[in-house]
Amino acid sequence: MLSELLRSVRLSGERMAAYGPPGTSPVGFSGSGALHLVDEGEVALRIDGAPHVERARAGDVILLPRGDRHDISDAGASGAGSPLGGAASARWLSGTFAIGDPRASHLLASLPPVIVLRGAGGPALEGLEVARKMILIEMRSPSQGSAVMVARILDLLFIQILRAWAAGTGAEPNWLAGALDPQIGPALSAVHREPGRDWTVEELAQACCLSRSAFAARFAARVGKPPATYLAHVRLDAAADLLRNSSLPAGAVGEHVGYTSEAAFSRAFKQRYGKPPALWRREAQAGRP
Structure with a gap:
């Protein structure tokens, strides 16, 4: 991972x-x-x-x-x-x-x-x-x-x-601590491997052989955010990579990473990156990410 x-x-x-x-x-x-x-x-x-x-x-x-x-x-x-x-x-x-x-x-x-x-x-x-x-x-x-x-x-x-x-024992909660946690690492690996999949907390918990509640608590403690929030961030980061390096329309990019609505994708992307997908793409491809 x-x-x-x-x-x-x-x-x-x-x-x-x-x-x-x-x-x-x-x-x-x-x-x-x-x-x-x-x-x-x-x-x-x-x-x-x-x-x-x-x-x-x-x-x-x-x-x-x-x-x-x-x-x-x-x-x-x-x-x-x-x-x-x-x-x-x-x-x-x-x-x-x-x-x-x-x-x-x-x-x-x-x-x-x-x-x-x-x-x-x-x-x-x-x-x-x-x-x-x-x-x-x-x-x-x-x-x-x-x-x-x-x-x-x-x-x-x-x-x-x-x-x-x-x-080490002094590490703050973050993605790296989660990746190295044998009980949480499989879930992070699955999310990064297939960010567009419609993951549920139950499915991720099963990948880690934990109950839903135990998984959610351990994930938040090690990663610093709930599973759903982390999944959303991974999806949007994957979308940014596609916008920069492909010619797929913004709507298709959103669909590829798991969004069923282009409007919902645009809102979420702007909240994370500060700009709507089309504008971010133009600036990123011009060398101004």
Whole structure:
């Protein structure tokens, strides 16, 4: 299920860069997902508009899946009150991700703006150190195909971090937590596989071998919304994909994703995307989604 959802998001790792002495100025990021691997010392991360300063130390991993504007700097050099005192200056690796699908913004919007995994040496993240070393090798001694290698490693890191975070006890209710729940995952998989089917809560509960009431309660607790609301969102996201990438009339698109009335489809689509289907399609196909 996680593979299906991440495939629909269409992540694409873009670039990786190393930061550290002698430069100590904050490094800013915006407009794309970002990943930071702390190699030495301690860093301070500030998200625009948020009063809290997030700190991370060597071995920690920071992921900003939604692309929130932020900057990261050496905590000691920035005067952020680093408890490390005279310890080594901070060094870290930063990578960015492009999100190539309009549905991704809705999937990623339910995730927190910043995810910090403390200490990459645990069994859930044992591959992170290997990936970090591979990236360093490609950056220090680039050769044919290095850019592609780094991009693929970034994709893998993104997936691994999301998987480890969602499986943890501190994860907020969202689609990813539901996808990894063995009792709820089959229902999400069924909905994403056939969004246009006239699903009932009873049918989805049967797919999970749960009673209707137990299924509805667990689904809401893990995903953060009732099954019917989640189904409606998946249908409209699938409709957006068809509007962007096909020539089907808007009414046919609505019918394909489960709406029996074009007017009802248009109202629901506008409520979710802010524009009626025809206008959204023109702007999306013109490169202005």
